[in-house]
Amino acid sequence: MxxxxxxAWAFAAFVAAMLLLAPLQLVLPRIGLPAGLGALEARGSVxxxxxxxAHWRGQPLGDLQIGLAPLPLLAGRQQLHLQGGSTRLLLSRxxxxxxxxxxxxxxxxxxxxxxxxxxxxxARLLFDAGGCRxxxxxxxxxxxxxxxxxxxxxxxxxxxxxxxxGRLVLLPEDASGPLALEATLDxxxxxxxxxxxxxxxxxxxxxxxxxxxxxxxxxxGMSRVDEGTLN
Numbered sequence: 705m706x707x708x709x710x711x712a713w714a715f716a717a718f719v720a721a722m723l724l725l726a727p728l729q730l731v732l733p734r735i736g737l738p739a740g741l742g743a744l745e746a747r748g749s750v751x752x753x754x755x756x757x758a759h760w761r762g763q764p765l766g767d768l769q770i771g772l773a774p775l776p777l778l779a780g781r782q783q784l785h786l787q788g789g790s791t792r793l794l795l796s797r798x799x800x801x802x803x804x805x806x807x808x809x810x811x812x813x814x815x816x817x818x819x820x821x822x823x824x825x826x827a828r829l830l831f832d833a834g835g836c837r838x839x840x841x842x843x844x845x846x847x848x849x850x851x852x853x854x855x856x857x858x859x860x861x862x863x864x865x866x867x868x869x870g871r872l873v874l875l876p877e878d879a880s881g882p883l884a885l886e887a888t889l890d891x892x893x894x895x896x897x898x899x900x901x902x903x904x905x906x907x908x909x910x911x912x913x914x915x916x917x918x919x920x921x922x923x924x925g926m927s928r929v930d931e932g933t934l935n
Contacts, residue, residue, distance in 0.1 A: 737784075738760070738795065738934070739895075739933075739934065740760050740761035741755075741758065741759075741760045742758070742759055742760075743755035743756055743757060743758040743759070743768070744756050744757035744758075745757070749771075750771070750772050751771050751772055751774060752769075752771045753769070753770050753771060754767060754768065754769055754770065755767065755768040755770055758788070760811070760813075761813040762813055763811040763812065763813055764811070765788055765811065766788050766789065767788060768786050768787065768788040769785070769786070769787045769788065770784065770785065770786055770787075771784075771785050772784055772785075773785065776796075776798075779798075780798055780799065781796065781797070781798035781799060781800070782796065782797040782798055783795070783796050783797075783804065784796075784797075789808070789809075790807075790808040790809065791807070791808030791809055791810060791824075792805070792806070792807045792808055793805070793806050793807075793808075793810075794806070796830060799832055799833075800830045800831065800832050800837065800838075801830065801831055801832075801893070802828070802829045802830040802831050802870075803827065803828055803829050803830070804828055804830060805826065805827075805828055806824040806826075806827040806828065806841070807824050807825060807826060807827075808823075808824060809821055809822070809823050809824075810822045810823075810824060812845075815917070815918070815928075815930060817849075817916065817917055818847055818848065818849060818917050819846075819847065819848035819856075820845060820846070820847055820848075821845070821846050822843060822844070822845050822846075823843070823844040823845070823846065824841065824842075824843060825841055825842040825843075825844075826840070826841040826842070827840070827841035827842065827843050827863060828840055828841055828863070829863045829870045829891065831870070831893035832893075834868070835865075835867065835868025835869065835893055836865035836866070836867070836868060836869055836870045836893070837865065838865070839862075839863040839864050839865045839870050840862070840863065841862065841863060842860065842861075842862055843860065843861055843862070843863060843872055843874070844858055844859070844860040844877075845858070845859045845860070845874055845887075846858050847859065847885070849910075849913050849914075849917060854881070854882070854883060854910065854913075857876060857878075857881070857883070857885060858876070858877045858878070859874035859875060859876055859877070859885065859886065859887060860874060860875065860877050861873045861874040861875060866890070868892070868893065869890055869891060869892045869893070870890070870891045870892075871888065871889070871890050871891075872888070872889040872891075873886070873887075873888050873889075874886060874887040874888070874889070882905055882906075882907050882910060883903060883904070883905040883907070883910050884903065884904040884905065884925075885901065885902070885903045885904075886901070886902055887899060887900065887901040887902070888900050891934070894933070895933045895934040896931070896932075896933050896934075897931065897932060897933065897934060898929065898930070898931045899929070899930045899931075900927065900928070900929045901919070901927065901928045901929075902922070902924065902925050902926070902927050903919055903925050903926045903927075904924065904925035904926075905925070911926065914926050
């Protein structure tokens with residue numbers, strides 16, 4: 705082997721070693737974490753690290769294992785693994801972006817006092833330049849109304865592609881209760897979302913609880929619309 709080739713191999717080995725040992729704390733700003741995700745401390749490497757006392761938009765998540773999948777990077781794609789307890793998420797960026805796989809329980813930010821958490825079962829929603837390209841799995845959402853007006857309610861549905869966007873229609877698993885609640889979540893490729901909820905119920909106490917949660921009188925019941933971005 706010529707000295708020049710030997711030097712090139714040594715340099716390549718040095719670069720590979722630096723990448724393999726890249727501290728998570730140093731490269732974390734370049735990974736592109738989901739908006740609102742933070743932690744008290746980042747430990748380990750970019751391939752096998754830990755976010756200590758992680759939180760997402762004010763919701764504590766505990767300690768999370770985090771790591772980039774190396775092979776997709778060779779194809780210009782970024783796949784980020786997040787795992788904590790029974791929750792496992794695989795987030796994708798590049799030619800296809802979104803949730804590549806989701807399982808377990810994810811705490812969601814409350815909306816006007818309504819406690820929320822999602823239970824994911826092999827859920828996925830992926831976009832490319834043409835819009836929504838893959839949607840599947842099962843999503844269950846547990847809601848807790850303020851003032852303990854009702855026991856927790858569970859809505860469930862399956863993500864689907866609807867035109868260029870993704871849609872999740874959530875319907876109650878138990879339709880026999882005093883409150884009928886359904887919701888439709890629309891998500892665009894750029895992360896913009898629109899959540900519309902419709903509630904029906906004649907109980908005055910429930911109507912007051914819904915008003916306290918931001919619901920307003922609408923055709924067929926009481927409605928609430930929330931819009932924002934996940935990016």
